[in-house]
Amino acid sequence: MFEIRVICDPADADHVTTTLRATFATGDVRQYPTRDGKRTRLSLTADHHPEPEQWPTPEEAYALAPSIIREIGWTADQAANKPFGNRLPREFWLRKAAVLDRIALCDEAEDIHRDAAEAATAAAHRLMELDDTAVICDPRHYVRQQYAAWAKNQ
Structure with a gap:
């Protein structure tokens, strides 16, 4: 000091x-x-300032993740079966943002330019708003960090 x-x-x-x-x-x-x-x-x-935590790579963050198809099914099921007027829990928003990030990563790896990256970024922003975070970073990096921590504790 x-x-x-x-x-x-x-x-x-x-x-x-x-x-x-x-x-x-x-x-x-x-x-x-x-x-x-x-x-x-x-x-x-x-x-x-304390040293920032290193952001996990996509491979590290999603090492324990179910298949993309399975995650799409899970998020669709959660959204469809939500009681009217109830908010979806943080887990829903985290897993939705993560699966969209994974889809965008696949597109980027194949040099495909669709709206997957925009959808992933929008979902990441939604998660950051829900978490009410003051972190200034790439929103998709934030999703990876949060997903890695969540998956580790499951």
Whole structure:
């Protein structure tokens, strides 16, 4: 942990604070006027962000996954048999996003350009919204990470 002190124009204080928070894990920012009263002193404790977890490869993430056909059947069955007015559980959205990602990966491997990648990305965004995550990453990488963790605990 270390301390950062910045002297800046008062109009820049919010921008400097936002930039520091994006770069470091920071504590509360303390603001004081400089002795001449024309600038602002910012003082905060900071630390490096923790190293991000490595994203699993598709092969790692889907090593324990059932066949694509089986997963399509499972998701279709879950959607069709959902009681009216009930929300589908997270497992449904995770498995749907994962199977769409796997279909898109097959298309990409064969250099086929259909809408599978768009559907996979949209489903991944839906999962991220459901998880209310602040992770900034490729949404399909997020699905792989979450699926790998889920499959490991099944």
